[in-house]
Amino acid sequence: MARKPIVAGNWKMNNTNSEAVALTEAIKKSEFSFKGVEVVLCPPFTALKDVGALLAGSSIRLGAQNMHWEKSGAFTGEISAGMLRELFCHYVIIGHSERRQYFCETDETVNKKVLAAIAANLHPIVCVGETLEQRKANETKNVIEKQVRGAFKNVSKEAFMKVVIAYEPVWAIGTGVNATPEQAQEVHAFIRALIGSIYDEKTAQAVRIQYGGSVKPANAKAIFSQPDVDGGLIGGASLEADSFIAIISAAQ
Numbered sequence: 001m002a003r004k005p006i007v008a009g010n011w012k013m014n015n016t017n018s019e020a021v022a023l024t025e026a027i028k029k030s031e032f033s034f035k036g037v038e039v040v041l042c043p044p045f046t047a048l049k050d051v052g053a054l055l056a057g058s059s060i061r062l063g064a065q066n067m068h069w070e071k072s073g074a075f076t077g078e079i080s081a082g083m084l085r086e087l088f089c090h091y092v093i094i095g096h097s098e099r100r101q102y103f104c105e106t107d108e109t110v111n112k113k114v115l116a117a118i119a120a121n122l123h124p125i126v127c128v129g130e131t132l133e134q135r136k137a138n139e140t141k142n143v144i145e146k147q148v149r150g151a152f153k154n155v156s157k158e159a160f161m162k163v164v165i166a167y168e169p170v171w172a173i174g175t176g177v178n179a180t181p182e183q184a185q186e187v188h189a190f191i192r193a194l195i196g197s198i199y200d201e202k203t204a205q206a207v208r209i210q211y212g213g214s215v216k217p218a219n220a221k222a223i224f225s226q227p228d229v230d231g232g233l234i235g236g237a238s239l240e241a242d243s244f245i246a247i248i249s250a251a252q
């Protein structure tokens with residue numbers, strides 16, 4: 001089954017609203033050349049509204065970087081799925097390793113967020129990945145399996161159709177050390193097989209699995225050309241229009 005590659009820019013805590021608008025305008029100029037790739041921009045919450053307005057009528061989709069699982073209430077500083085939907089978010093990144101590392105997110109909270117996102121008709125981009133210590137200790141597959149099973153607990157097959165998975169080895173994020181294409185392929189194939197055992201083969205063949213971690217124009221093509229890699233989740237290299245656009249063309 002042909003899966004459409006998806007390239008998402010995770011801007012993290014970068015770009016004020018006006019900077020985000022300028023970067024979006026620069027990326028939009030090349031939109032005509034993005035054929036065959038689904039492109040997603042994930043600005044900080046404060047820029048969602050203006051970036052979303054610029055993307056109205058465009059094929060580029062809007063995504064958020066996080067959300068809370070409750071619909072509303074006394075959760076100071078948090079943002080709900082409904083708030084994101086009203087700003088025309090299509091995607092939401094869930095369980096990024098920085099959220100797990102610095103903000104105490106667990107497989108359990110990731111699961112709550114995944115369920116809440118899907119219930120609100122958002123498409124979660126669910127991040128999984130091992131640390132360097134875990135890889136060295138030969139724990140990669142165990143860690144990934146636990147994260148995947150945890151994230152999709154009680155997620156029906158029908159609901160899972162909305163999901164994108166991002167494999168992001170923690171040791172590759174923002175370090176300049178990317179996984180080799182072979183390392184990425186090995187884990188992506190493992191995740192796809194696991195999805196096959198949780199759901200079924202058809203679902204496994206349909207789900208898109210992005211690679212993330214130090215993707216740059218120079219290494220994107222080799223990584224994206226692996227059979228189970230369906231595009232990328234891009235941090236640093238998505239903050240500059242030229243490099244992000246070059247990565248999108250590598251996904252073609």
Ligand code: PGA
Nearest residue numbers: 173174213214234235236
């Ligand atoms: P990076 O980040 O491309 O800067 O390594 C990727 C990510 O964290 O999504």
